[in-house]
Amino acid sequence: MGESIKLFYNVDGHDFVSCGQASEDVKRTLKNIGFPPEVIRRVAIAMYEGEVNMVIHAAGGVAEVEITEDAVRVALKDSGKGIADIEQAMAEGFSTAGEDIRELGFGAGMGLPNMKKYSDEMKIESTVGVGTNVYLTFYI
């Protein structure tokens, strides 16, 4: 695998049914390339939590994925309401999600901590009223 592979996805913010499709496609792609299962699992889980966040907190966005020989880089970008206090948002159990979201099995405040746990590097850029970019890097 000389050149890097670049993938791009639109994550529909009004479609809770299709949410997760981008992560599934990345998982499939990495499997076909022959990435180690442990890395594939980490990428799938972290990216999926990111996708869910874009749908439940930000009305959708885009996911950009770059796969190289030794790393997977995922950028999740949305134009949602933004995060006022990133440190607070990163805390386990912190969530602004309502009862409607919790009834669907999310909103436990574990998404961002999960993304941190499963990635090797994580960076969040967010401006209230403008949007949020989350960058995840995974190394083999």
Next chain:
Amino acid sequence: MKVSEIAEVLNAQILCSADRAEATDIKSACGSDMMSDVLAYVKDQGLLLTGLVNPQVVRTAEMMDIVCVAFVRGKRPDRGVVDLAASKGIILMSTPERLYTACGKLYKAGLGAGS
């Protein structure tokens, strides 16, 4: 434990991918209504027991390589969710038992929580 045996213990009806029930062996299981907890703590449990029936349960199963989902309290997902699981070869079943009882019955029958 074979999925077919699990269905028997739970008195459950298999909703899709039934052709795999005999050949699929489950080594450990987990029960939760919080998908983020499943994503955080599940390691290699092949079976998820849950009271939720929305499509994200199947997505979560897919991410975690969970091969079988048992819906408790007689719940049944709608057609779209069943089709989604079928397309991934994930086995779905519905049991009249409550979550606690379903987990207890399987545990007693020898299916542990794994690592």
